[in-house]
Amino acid sequence: MKTSSLLIRNGRVVDPSQDLDVTADLLIEDGRVAGIGEDLGDAHTSLDAGGLLVVPGLIDLHVQLREPGFEEDETIESGTSAALAGGYTTIACLPNTDPPIDTQAGVEFVLHQAQRANHCNVFVLAAVSKGCEGEQLAEIGSLVAAGAIGFTDATLPIHNAELMRHALQYCRMFDRPILNRPEVLELTRRGIMHEGLISTLLGLPGMPIESEDVMTSRDVRLAEATGGHVHLMSLSSLGSIDLVRRAKARDVAVTADISPAHISFDDEELRSFDANFKLNPPLRSANHVQECIEGLLDGTIDCIASAHAPRASEKNMLELDKAPFGAVGLETALATVISRLVEPGHLSWLEAIAKLSTNPAQVLGLESKGSLALGADADVTLIDAQLDWVVNPLRFRSKSANTPFAGCQLRGQAVATIVGGEIRWTSPDRMLEMRDASDLTTP
């Protein structure tokens, strides 16, 4: 019996990477998966997972950690702590910090702070362009050497088509994806919400869907032409989802994610003028929300990403045009997926976990993650899918409370988050039965 071993007994093991959905034990040794089955022998610690789901740790490829520069919103410590509470064992953070992460030192700083915090795994998405200014390529090769896992200008779309083309070509050499938020800025300037009936009635400047559709079309064509991998962040429109669907049919290297908020709310919410519903892409009208769900069902949308965008409360106490876009999402994403997609029967558990773990791992090229196969990293999330709770932003581990889900009743929660075989977090809402080997040997 190895001293660093953990046996998770009797849970429902759901692993999309092996198409596995069985009630079994999961054995972890030395930070790796050592087996799934019955009678796997003794372990130093054992955990009763009866009635719980045991899944590969959740992976979020779209998180703003805000440090350095915006520590009033979030720090690497608080953001990774929030990730654990949400069931995430791995997150990829965006470079929209101050200074932006466009140097080796920037990447190393984030990795160092994450190591200090010792919560979840953190990978860095570094800037495509110097200063995220959209003009010149950042030193992508050096950034890869420092550990950057992909490239993006974060919430700023890569508007220069030539830069995008070069970035896709150049990143092919390093086998890294470009993540872009598809948006034509000329069409969304000063926009606050989805352009449609509600924006017309409220007199709020609209952001038309063409903004997303046109840029998606450009990105798909550039990926096709260059052979580079483009990942489209936070899709929200019928048209862009259709473009991706057709591109995939032609085997273009395009992947996409959506955020849980965009399948939960529509533009009617803006009638409250509440800045927590001011997102980019904006909350769309109901027909687009329906298409987002369709896109998830047919595999057009590979991943569900929290699009975690913490903002300090004073920033959301401003007029709607001055309030920032975005919302926190790490601590509500899983429950939203369960409540809005699994419970109503849209997605099976295998499909849901694929979009929350296995697929993001593939997009980011994390070969030993997103899976519970023998030898995979022992990043595991235990989920109580029946636990009902009401979202109270004051309980968030994130420093920020800007969420559209405040007061919503959701079902399902991560009850234990295990990173590299270590239990890093357990939910205060549900006690786990845990035993150490020393207890067993006590007469």
Added chain:
Amino acid sequence: MSLDVTAVLPDRTAWTQRHLLDLESLTAEEITLILDTADHFKEITDGCRKKLTALSGYTCCNLFFENSTRTRTSFSLAARRLGADTVEFSSSGSSLSKGETFIDTAKNLEAMNVDLMVVRHSTPGTPHLLAQHVDCSVISAGDGPHEHPTQGLLDILTIRQHRGDLAGLTVALVGDIAHSRTARSNIWGLKKLGAHVIVCGPSTLVSERWSDVGVEVANNLDEILPRCDVLNLLRIQFERQITRPFPSVREYALLYAMNSQRMRLAKDDILITAPGPINRGVEITSDVADGPHSVILDQVTNGLAIRMAVLWLVGGGENLNG
């Protein structure tokens, strides 16, 4: 205090709103109550007595985050005619330029025992947000391109004075609908009172979406003109446009300016209204603005009566009848 008031004001117990933020959320009955009350106030103040004591002891704060001359003066005067004290606050040179949030600014003013806040802001929804954060009553004096409820009410009051019942009338709002708060308040108010509303202007400034809520959408003024009982000529809001959505002012005037030539297409008794400030030569030519069909100055007078009515109803001051 007993008052020498002969007119009898309507029953205010029918009024239950703590704020007046927009017309979309009011019922036809509530709108009619405001109009009736305004008629009475107009009667009182048109007579010998200009100053009342209905809001005596109340403090009304004009919180203007955006420039305004007429609306601000009108609200101030209305409050003073009801006996209230008024406080003026404008954003220039205020704490806002020192980085204070507008909610903190409003809360500080409220802490000085303000009863009513009249708010003008360039961003839609700001009065609504304020109403969630302060305990006093909030009255919108216009929020960006969203609504300008008292302007809508005074436009409707003016039409009602000339035409009686609104039901069955065809009212066209002409011009920059996209950026007009006056248009939105008029649309809701007129529709609730049974009028047929047409929005007319260049296709870049008039959303087709309006037809989803039962408003007729038109781009050709000459085509709809013969059917209209009332025209409301809106100003082009150059300041709210990023790139100009039409080629030139000259071309706009060619297509939409109300001039004597176009007047020949109109009904004999057509009523011409405009929220002002008017741009002579753009949406309206001088001969029409100053002509017999124009009721533009009536609107200004009615503005005072509407604002007195709103302040009195929302403020919940001493009942003049009692």
